[in-house]
Amino acid sequence: MDTLVVGGLLLLALMLLLSGGVWIAMTLAICGWIGQAFFTNTSPGANLFSSFWESNASWELAALPLFIWMGEILFRSRLSEDMFEGLRPWLNRVPGRLMHTTILGCGIFGSVSGSSAATCATISKVALPELLKRGYSEQLALGSLATAGTLGILIPPSITMVVYAVAADASIIRIFLAGFLPGLLLMVLFSGYIVWWSLRNPDQVPAADPPTTFAEKIRRSGNLIPCTLLILFIVWVLIAGWATATECAAYGVLGALVMAGWSKSLTWASFWEGLMGATRSSCMIMFILAGAAFLTKTMAFTGIPRVLAEWVTAQQFSPYALIAMLTVIYLVLGTALDGISMIVLTSAVVLPMIQKAGFDLIWFGIFIVLLVEIAEVTPPVGFNLFVLQNMTGKDSTVIARAAIPFFACLVVCIVLVTLFPQIVTIVPDLVMGKEK
Template identity: 45%
Template structure:
């Protein structure tokens, strides 16, 4: 079949470029050029005109302005004591639960994800505090590292999510509704992780040694006070989006100003922190946006080659059930996760998979959350699972031990994927209220 041969040639080119160590955005752009010039046989002047039009249209999308702002928020928090307050605030509140301080990984990542939007920032920020604190208290190392690997990926699912912004721009769906759709699945994943820790520590209390120190009401109230900065940022940013007062980009700008204001109030402000955070945000944003632009050009090239239309027709001829198609796509994304990072997975696959999903009758908002969950699974799979390498650097353990510790939480994430597939209202309930 011609479409399969064309797809095979495009995939082969991508594999060759990535295998040569070419930057992802350069590789995607070169594949798009090759597709138009060599496979579609377009003259070079037409290819140039298409490239100019797509690059300008993609780079000037207003929604992309939210990405550097949300990253800047996370970078500022990472460099101040707001993140330290997060651990201090949660510690007295989880002492009554089986597993005790292990839950600070889950709850800390859940809260930080709601102001960061980045899985690497979430894992690194919470991990730099909890890994050493839990080790000093002789908590089980495998549960500590594994729970952090799993919960750190929530930075992609719980809004504001950078990956959701990217999906919303490419799929042309409401980013605000995508943010709302990620809340219940994100809390579901946190719930599954916490219950796993409760069950494990219930059967083996030695995994989370009990402290002789009694937690007082005053300590709990002090903990709530320490959590106030993070909670106030969450309410300000997400509240502005869901009430319709602000767009995601406007809410991100307000969030940056509010974060800087908090550093002033807490006397942790310095121009050095602002500059370092800004430079970190610039580097990450340039990487993300350059990949988006080149992916948009590749998507256009794939459209000119009629791959999506012909592939939809081919899949339709197989008479697969909607859930049969979903199972195949899930395996496809897990395999991609072995070799690619989350952003690359989305921008490279969406031009092909989204038409299939729409043809099968799935809601594009629901598919966005499904896709983010699959990308989260990729964060926990070697050899390019970013969360695994962050934890390897934080703990000094071998990558094999980190992978082994993360595996139960990988399976729990798979359970979450099954649940949102069987019960799509877990995703669609909140967006329907907007």
């Protein structure tokens, strides 16, 4: 049977199973088994067991549950309240004032949590009631929180980056380093829109708080010290080569436990809840990766990626045309799938195309993370929309409409890193040298 016909049948099976509510991991494994059982001469049973073992028996992947656990610990501590108090006095005279705490708070917390949903939930829990109480625009607050929460997966350490690095067999450290400048760029774009909106709507911005002395600002900034030290420590030991990403994740967990204990917000109940939350999330992600590994092996046996790569070559797509086509595909997938599922579902097919077109896999990793950020705020399956819906009682479509201007900022960021890939590659190249 023609290879592309086989690919079409597997895609049809995939869509039918997903639309029927079958778990994503099971869907991937079932499609992999169908492909090997009916369209190859290999043994699907033996390959299933080997794929499940090989995909999870990875030292690099051990960083995943540790980073998730670190985020769970910080999520249940007083870190977010401390960050809000530390940032508030410095923003009093900036157009938009305390509205910027949503951006800065998500950026700082995202750098230690690694999770978009945890970042959105934590900062929303503290910032949203405070902003509404002071009379700030609810629509602007909801839109900024929904999109700024996605910084949790762009500013390292990031769970999504770890998953991509494993799927692409790329350096976790290089991808972590590559996320810093795009993350800062996105924060600037978000805050820039808030400034622009505030200058156009001065009547909807509350009056400034009474002036705060410089000494008081410094005193309140002390609340940022524990989080800042944890970030700097994790990044420093990575850059210095003193520890692997997995070892840094372990240090991050230890640091988070120390911080939570120091703030007296760590109890046996919160410790157990965080551990169980990390276990559930890690098992779900690893199960998805295992199913994707089996499907990837099926793709290799059937030759679908090779045929698709040859087809792309035959079409003579320019690099930008290929990126534009992939962008549309990922935006469509983002309406129905979460980010990690998007990566593991498409890596077997997309990565050979990207390499064939001459793109850097580290750059593409950041590019795809930005597309995943868009998926987090795209109805109907936008995780951050669900988080805010549960916290505010607002319909997810209302939140999605509020996020449209910030959604546009995400698109601008994607365009900029595509036109100027040095935004992504300059930091890892400077720190670790160019890859040969």
